[in-house]
């Protein structure tokens with residue numbers, strides 16, 4: 001039988017528009033996605049993407065691990081597995097978390113398809129439409145997407161250079177509850193924040209936890225970057241301070257490789273039971289082959305030294321980014337100084353708008369992510385996220401030089417013609433109707 005060649009039917013007309021579930025309405029493609037196709041061209045220095053840089057991964061060692069796995073244990077590794085995740089890997093995960101002071105039993109771990117799925121499962125089991133989730137201002141764009149797809153109301157809480165502000169957290173909880181809304185949890189990224197680049201001190205973690213406990217609030221601690229600190233020992237995880245109030249999300253994406261898509265959730269036992277049921281209905285089981293491969297890699301390879309290699313490579317790139325910013329940013333620009341991870345958060349001089357400026361930046365062959373991507377409420381236009389994880393140090397410096405020229409140009413245009421931009425700064429939560437009285 002000869003079938004016709006498939007034709008790509010690229011139309012914006014959607015005949016199903018009135019049939020989608022309400023939760024699908026929050027799923028919209030970002031307005032900047034189209035620009036990123038251009039931003040990925042080789043002549044553009046992309047300081048936009050947050051992809052881990054796995055150039056230094058020892059492919060021969062990983063290759064031999066995978067080869068041995070297929071030959072010696074392929075029929076198990078390629079079969080369905082446990083919905084909770086493979087016991088051997090869960091034990092190894094417990095050893096890894098000890099590096100950040102977390103004492104956990106393997107039975108309290110659910111393996112997930114990256115920590116992104118951990119976020120999805122946690123939100124799925126806790127949140128009804130209209131429930132409030134508290135997040136830092138700004139917060140991880142992938143988490144905001146999950147919260148929106150479960151129709152949660154995101155309320156942002158201010159940060160300073162030490163991360164989430166406990167006083168602002170207290171006020172946000174009070175304001176939301178006074179408005180008669182239910183807060184389900186606080187979502188926080190304590191280490192090398194994506195996108196803000198800041199880290200909570202131990203004291204700050206204790207304060208945040210104390211506020212959460214006093215308010216009987218669950219804390220979701222998302223920690224994919226914790227072992228990628230450039231100096232000193234890791235700061236103890238919030239989960240190391242309290243096993244009952246904290247649900248901890250971990251990932252192998254940044255310390256090994258994201259393509260295996262393996263992360264985990266460590267949760268109080270009753271929550272863990274619900275997570276496994278949710279995992280079974282979502283995937284039957286997390287990818288068994290990936291779990292066996294990571295488990296064998298951890299057992300046979302010196303993964304601690306590999307993380308050290310990653311850290312040194314990221315530290316060189318961070319240094320290049322900071323040097324480039326100091327040399328090329330116009331007066332009035334400021335930025336955070338990350339002590340690990342991938343990201344710097346830039347605050348632009350007044351009157352500049354990172355979103356409207358992006359097409360001009362891409363024309364000048366440099367790309368970034370506008371700050372608005374990291375807020376659920378449209379704020380953030382005076383900020384941008386710069387990633388230093390992927391380009392070489394030389395390219396990073398060249399990228400900041402190009403960006404500096406774009407900012408200078410924008411400022412001179414504003415000086416000549418004035419600016420029509422009305423930039424609100426981040427405002428704490430106001431109950432609906434509160435400003436009408």
Ligand SMILES: Cc1ncc(COP(=O)(O)O)c(C=O)c1O
Nearest residue numbers: 114115116140194222251253263
């Ligand atoms: C803060 C944060 N959480 C979660 C994720 C998801 O990571 P993965 O699903 O690859 O584990 C990312 C990825 O960039 C992230 O930055």
